[in-house]
Amino acid sequence: MAKTLYKITFHNHGKIYELYAERVTSGSLWGFIEVAGLAFDVHDGLVVDPTEERLRDEFGGTRVLHLPMQSIVRIEEVEKKGQSAIRDAASGETVVTPFPLPAKPR
Template sequence: MSAKHRLYRVTFMNQGQVYEIYAREVTHGGGMLGFVEIGKLVFGEKTTVVVDTSEEKLKNEFADVERFYVPVHAVVRIDEVSKRGPARIVGGVDGGSKVTPFPVYNFGGDAKK
């Protein structure tokens, strides 16, 4: 598969939910240490008759986004795939997902002395 036609399935945590999206570009965050840069998102064709509501929700959420950055600890997995599946929100922490988020520590003022 040529670099121009590479396709990635990116699974990541976002506000307690597991997102699964498809993109043509996935790189380290460039100048943003600790982030994964995701660009050229790929969604289903607008000509299809069957409408997947979860994919439509994600398409609307990322409508004007050219690229976005995900913290490395929020990335569950990145796969290079040969064909696109549906972009979807798989589940969440309370939604029956088998994905457990990486613990986030508060280094601020909540610690008791």
């Protein structure tokens, strides 16, 4: 039997985050959703997704994430993990920090 996997979409500081987790419960804190067992891709090659790395840096050491119910947009039970994302709340476009380019000499 396959593990249950959830896609959690929520607002955080003007952005919409999409994370995957193994457990979602209403929890013991009133007004909060507990999200545990966060799932991140493991990359062994040279190609690294900057959004996935940013999410891993921010939430990698988190055992349980307590999200206010008001910030939750959607919780979906999915069959397999898709691409985690951070999107701009206003435009819906993916937020990716571009690789810094050298400044033009004057």
